[in-house]
Amino acid sequence: MKIFAEVTEKMMSLLPETADKSVLFNDEFCAVNGEKNSILFRSDTAYELGGSGKPAVCSIVFTDLPSMRDEVILYGPDLSEITEDTPFAHITFVQLKQKNEEELTYEQLKNIGFTAFQIYPEGYHIRISPVASKEQVRVAKTALYSDSPLSFLNVGCSLIRAFKENDDVEFVRTVFITKKEFDYRALSDLAQKAKKTTDAVHSTLQLDELDCASCKMKPICDEVEGLRELHLKKEKEKI
Amino acid sequence: MCTEIFAFAGKGGVGKTSLSAAFIRILSEYFPDKRILAVDADPAVGLSMALQIQPVLTLDDIRIRIAENIESGQTAQAIELLSEAEFHLLDAIVEKDNISFLAIGRPEAAGCYCKVNAYLKQVIEMLCENYDFVVIDGEAGIEQINRRVMENITYLVLVSDASKKGISVISVIEDVANKLTSCRKSGVIFNRVRGTFNADCVSGIPPVLSVIGEDESQTENDMQGESVFSLPVESPLYQGAKTALFSLLEEN
Numbered sequence: 001m002k003i004f005a006e007v008t009e010k011m012m013s014l015l016p017e018t019a020d021k022s023v024l025f026n027d028e029f030c031a032v033n034g035e036k037n038s039i040l041f042r043s044d045t046a047y048e049l050g051g052s053g054k055p056a057v058c059s060i061v062f063t064d065l066p067s068m069r070d071e072v073i074l075y076g077p078d079l080s081e082i083t084e085d086t087p088f089a090h091i092t093f094v095q096l097k098q099k100n101e102e103e104l105t106y107e108q109l110k111n112i113g114f115t116a117f118q119i120y121p122e123g124y125h126i127r128i129s130p131v132a133s134k135e136q137v138r139v140a141k142t143a144l145y146s147d148s149p150l151s152f153l154n155v156g157c158s159l160i161r162a163f164k165e166n167d168d169v170e171f172v173r174t175v176f177i178t179k180k181e182f183d184y185r186a187l188s189d190l191a192q193k194a195k196k197t198t199d200a201v202h203s204t205l206q207l208d209e210l211d212c213a214s215c216k217m218k219p220i221c222d223e224v225e226g227l228r229e230l231h232l233k234k235e236k237e238k239i
Numbered sequence: 240m241c242t243e244i245f246a247f248a249g250k251g252g253v254g255k256t257s258l259s260a261a262f263i264r265i266l267s268e269y270f271p272d273k274r275i276l277a278v279d280a281d282p283a284v285g286l287s288m289a290l291q292i293q294p295v296l297t298l299d300d301i302r303i304r305i306a307e308n309i310e311s312g313q314t315a316q317a318i319e320l321l322s323e324a325e326f327h328l329l330d331a332i333v334e335k336d337n338i339s340f341l342a343i344g345r346p347e348a349a350g351c352y353c354k355v356n357a358y359l360k361q362v363i364e365m366l367c368e369n370y371d372f373v374v375i376d377g378e379a380g381i382e383q384i385n386r387r388v389m390e391n392i393t394y395l396v397l398v399s400d401a402s403k404k405g406i407s408v409i410s411v412i413e414d415v416a417n418k419l420t421s422c423r424k425s426g427v428i429f430n431r432v433r434g435t436f437n438a439d440c441v442s443g444i445p446p447v448l449s450v451i452g453e454d455e456s457q458t459e460n461d462m463q464g465e466s467v468f469s470l471p472v473e474s475p476l477y478q479g480a481k482t483a484l485f486s487l488l489e490e491n
Contacts, residue, residue: 037368038368038369039332041274043334043336117318117322127329128322128326129322129323130322131323134326136326138329
């Protein structure tokens, strides 16, 4: 997707060359569902991903990456190998079936993006700040100290299954990063840019303004290739 | 989970906060396997001091943050707002053993607390599902009941001293509560009673749960800045609160 191409490319370039784990989606690997609105108390928590002020980044990016397939990728230790609050990032690359950007609607992007707020793996309490593009996760002791401890593979497959329930979604690649040596700040900046881009799709399509010089969306249109064309094309269609 | 919610109300200065704190302590001692949520809904934030739990973030802080985000256009849809609220809410809850503490806080600007109260109601409803007991230390008067913040409470605990004004206030609160809330049971605790007060002679109020006299150990505790957990179990406040609490619970 053109408007996300630059941010996708930069995110990919930040990722280490070799993944620690990479698994294709399998419905049987999905985590057991927990209860909605259920709090995981500190006393029941083994550790928090992104807790104690450590980096906690999340982003959903719509992409046309040629190598896309449904898969879970992990850079860094898995859940059962972590023992304390640790830096964390979670990026989800989504490829839509409908590749024509002109048919793209803000509601589609938003509704697909909201999937991330609606999964509740048991023993894995996700909380997301859409404003700050942050995701922190409390991981339950009971989820780790069992015969089949929870892993990112389980969580990732649950997320992919949830995304794939949307008819517009073709492929989902969900990436977890728990490495201590990683440029989380750069990823956070890109996550914020991706969010602004999604929001800008909405804003530009709502605006009747055709004069770029006086339009309040000019700064983001200048930055994101393809956004201005998308807006102008929609305006012409209205006329 | 079947949550039992205790809401304290009454005239200012009658000891609602001390009694709320005593209820929380007794619940935590007698039900160590249960989860208790203590909500400091009084802008004076006295419950925080009584429990010696210092909140780092209040609900009002969260409300302000989210309001700012809405104004700047950063969050637009309900699901995003809820997610944002939930994200910060977990940071606002302070956990100590089986007690969780949540402070409502107070807006810096002068004005009414209507927005905070409306917000409080939503958050309490969402949170309550995770707890066995919720104890709400309300602000003085009927404001929170009138605004339907305390709409689904199990027990309304009305606190008064022996003054006519105090008794008049709890009569009004009970009347409003009967009209606006679904309360299973209500009762009165007379606190800081001096002299020859006879609670049986007071008419037009819910059943009296306990009558507590002046409590020097509580006064001393307050002066020393100690928490309710330092109060001797034989103190009138502890014993009176215990009688009232089990009187409310025993018929259920």
